[in-house]
Amino acid sequence: MNAARNTARNPSRPRLAVFKFASCDGCQLSLLDCEDELLAVCEAVEIAYFPEASSAMQPGPYDIVLVEGSITTAHDRERIRRVRRSARRLVTIGACATSGGIQALRNFRDVAEFAHLVYARPEYLDTLAESTPIAAHVPVDHELRGCPIDQRQLLALLDALLRGRRPSIPSAAVCTECKRAGQVCVTVAQGTPCLGPVTQAGCGALCPGFARGCYGCFGPKEAPNTDALAVKLGELGLDPPAVRRFWHTFNAGAGAFRRAGGG
Amino acid sequence: MQRLSLAGLAVLLHVLWADRREIIGPRLRDGAITLGILHRLEDLPVGWSDTAQEAAQYRVVPRADSARFGHVTGPLSWKRWLFLPEEVLFRAVRDDQDGGFTLSATPTAPLRAFLGVRGCDLAAIAIQDRIFAHDPAYCARREATLIIAINCLEPGGTCFCASMETGPQARGAFDLRLTEWLDAGTPSYLVESGSAAGRKLLARLPIEACTPEDQARVEQALAQAATRMGRQLDTGGLAERLAARPGHRHWQQVAARCLSCANCTLVCPTCFCSTIEDRTDLSGTTAERVRRWDSCFDLEHSYIVGGNVRADPAARYRQWLLHKLAYWHTQFGTSGCTGCGRCITWCPVGIDLTVEAAAVAGSEA
Numbered sequence: 001m002n003a004a005r006n007t008a009r010n011p012s013r014p015r016l017a018v019f020k021f022a023s024c025d026g027c028q029l030s031l032l033d034c035e036d037e038l039l040a041v042c043e044a045v046e047i048a049y050f051p052e053a054s055s056a057m058q059p060g061p062y063d064i065v066l067v068e069g070s071i072t073t074a075h076d077r078e079r080i081r082r083v084r085r086s087a088r089r090l091v092t093i094g095a096c097a098t099s100g101g102i103q104a105l106r107n108f109r110d111v112a113e114f115a116h117l118v119y120a121r122p123e124y125l126d127t128l129a130e131s132t133p134i135a136a137h138v139p140v141d142h143e144l145r146g147c148p149i150d151q152r153q154l155l156a157l158l159d160a161l162l163r164g165r166r167p168s169i170p171s172a173a174v175c176t177e178c179k180r181a182g183q184v185c186v187t188v189a190q191g192t193p194c195l196g197p198v199t200q201a202g203c204g205a206l207c208p209g210f211a212r213g214c215y216g217c218f219g220p221k222e223a224p225n226t227d228a229l230a231v232k233l234g235e236l237g238l239d240p241p242a243v244r245r246f247w248h249t250f251n252a253g254a255g256a257f258r259r260a261g262g263g
Numbered sequence: 264m265q266r267l268s269l270a271g272l273a274v275l276l277h278v279l280w281a282d283r284r285e286i287i288g289p290r291l292r293d294g295a296i297t298l299g300i301l302h303r304l305e306d307l308p309v310g311w312s313d314t315a316q317e318a319a320q321y322r323v324v325p326r327a328d329s330a331r332f333g334h335v336t337g338p339l340s341w342k343r344w345l346f347l348p349e350e351v352l353f354r355a356v357r358d359d360q361d362g363g364f365t366l367s368a369t370p371t372a373p374l375r376a377f378l379g380v381r382g383c384d385l386a387a388i389a390i391q392d393r394i395f396a397h398d399p400a401y402c403a404r405r406e407a408t409l410i411i412a413i414n415c416l417e418p419g420g421t422c423f424c425a426s427m428e429t430g431p432q433a434r435g436a437f438d439l440r441l442t443e444w445l446d447a448g449t450p451s452y453l454v455e456s457g458s459a460a461g462r463k464l465l466a467r468l469p470i471e472a473c474t475p476e477d478q479a480r481v482e483q484a485l486a487q488a489a490t491r492m493g494r495q496l497d498t499g500g501l502a503e504r505l506a507a508r509p510g511h512r513h514w515q516q517v518a519a520r521c522l523s524c525a526n527c528t529l530v531c532p533t534c535f536c537s538t539i540e541d542r543t544d545l546s547g548t549t550a551e552r553v554r555r556w557d558s559c560f561d562l563e564h565s566y567i568v569g570g571n572v573r574a575d576p577a578a579r580y581r582q583w584l585l586h587k588l589a590y591w592h593t594q595f596g597t598s599g600c601t602g603c604g605r606c607i608t609w610c611p612v613g614i615d616l617t618v619e620a621a622a623v624a625g626s627e628a
Contacts, residue, residue, distance in 0.1 A: 040545040172561040179529035180348035184293040189321045197524035222562045
């Protein structure tokens with residue numbers, strides 16, 4: 001790393017901002033967790049707004065804005081519009097921002113009933129009936145899927161944006177990464193239910209690498225044949241309610257998984 | 264033909280290791296007989312079988328004997344050591360002073376031996392040799408690889424090499440060819456050489472004489488194996504009949520089941536599609552161009568100016584099957600299928616190439 005040279009070459013670095021909506025913070029932690037690359041990130045961009053990392057919060061406009069979380073309140077519904085106006089490029093990161101997240105399970109139930117069960121004084125809550133992805137409210141330039149996102153994908157995306165390349169974000173199935181890694185298919189060889197064939201790649205086929213079935217945290221791939229996979233899941237011994245629950249987890253709000261789970 | 268005892272097989276492995284060759288061969292891992300580096304003789308799957316394969320169904324089971332090669336093709340094929348799943352084609356590092364860049368040296372190909380290459384896979388390597396004839400890195404790796412083939416006497420449930428005329432006898436560019444023969448559960452190996460390198464290797468092994476009866480027994484067993492294939496494919500006029508039926512209703516029927524997950528193409532030992540990605544490091548000092556396995560089932564694979572030409576999964580399956588069984592003849596002079604059966608076994612929903620091809624070829628509409 002040659003910090004002095006890089007700064008000299010790039011005196012006005014692109015400004016990066018990270019905004020959080022309804023989420024657990026895990027995805028923005030993926031950025032802070034880039035231990036080996038963190039210095040390079042800080043040299044390549046000016047971190048202008050990232051409350052989880054620094055209390056020095058500068059106003060916009062920003063060149064690259066990473067948005068974590070879903071929209072669950074009227075206040076956030078307004079706030080995301082202001083964030084969009086401040087952003088040259090807006091990238092949503094993680095299942096909450098791209099599909100509504102695990103909290104989109106409320107979309108199929110009565111949120112008031114949930115609130116009564118969970119909170120002693122639910123009247124203090126001011127929340128929308130549904131949890132929705134960022135793209136339902138403002139235009140989004142790029143999406144990184146996952147719960148949480150994959151760190152290598154995040155770095156590759158930043159790298160591509162900084163060099164003016166189109167980021168390479170595959171829309172193919174997790175199976176493509178599983179096979180490239182030389183892993184043994186858990187469905188065929190062990191009869192383990194796996195959503196890999198209909199889930200978008202990007203994680204490096206992490207779970208099948210540990211002999212677990214994919215649970216779809218990267219959401220649907222392009223043209224996912226959920227009907228055909230549902231038949232297979234039944235053959236593997238999941239009863240219909242179990243199949244529906246399998247679809248409705250971190251990406252319950254994503255079109256194909258929502259419909260497959262009966263939502 | 265000569266004979267190698269079980270102890271002689273050990274000598275073969277030790278001779279290869281002494282020559283500093285990495286031996287890639289069958290290994291039991293994660294409930295499957297995969298391929299991997301052999302570090303000791305015991306790494307071979309002693310007394311394990313995986314021949315009872317079916318569409319979307321694979322299990323390893325113990326055998327009653329101590330066969331080392333009593334299995335068929337598993338989830339991996341040899342192509343991952345020749346046509347790599349991911350390969351850096353070149354890496355450029357920016358020079359400090361003059362603003363130019365330096366290309367890093369191409370890595371040398373490691374000396375290797377493939378142990379236990381079956382007829383279908385030997386044919387597949389021959390097919391990829393033609394495809395990658397102008398790829399220097401592939402050719403270097405191929406050149407550095409010694410091939411020890413094995414004849415198949417117990418075909419698997421999804422095997423159809425007899426239909427594709429690639430087995431059960433391993434034919435073509437092998438250096439040594441083994442046949443595992445079990446006497447009262449103990450294996451010995453009938454061995455033949457197929458190249459100058461193979462003859463030299465054979466001269467270093469404790470070989471024993473082989474009788475004409477031994478030879479006759481192997482031939483009989485191979486003839487018998489050819490009649491015990493789990494699958495078959497009628498190849499007479501197949502390419503023409505498939506190519507003439509792009510609008511056949513069966514393509515849509517397959518698409519209703521097809522996950523377009525690309526598993527069939529990635530386990531196929533002849534599929535050669537790749538995609539290229541350029542990447543840089545955040546400091547902007549290093550750039551590299553990476554080639555990785557791609558698939559015609561991936562939407563982006565058919566992306567051209569104006570959109571995707573195969574957005575519909577039915578079109579993707581048709582493209583794969585027609586390329587494999589029809590256009591391949593025009594392009595390379597052979598079928599693209601060697602009858603290894605992997606695409607049938609490893610399709611998560613059990614789409615069966617032999618069944619689907621017969622359905623399209625067997626009727627007009």
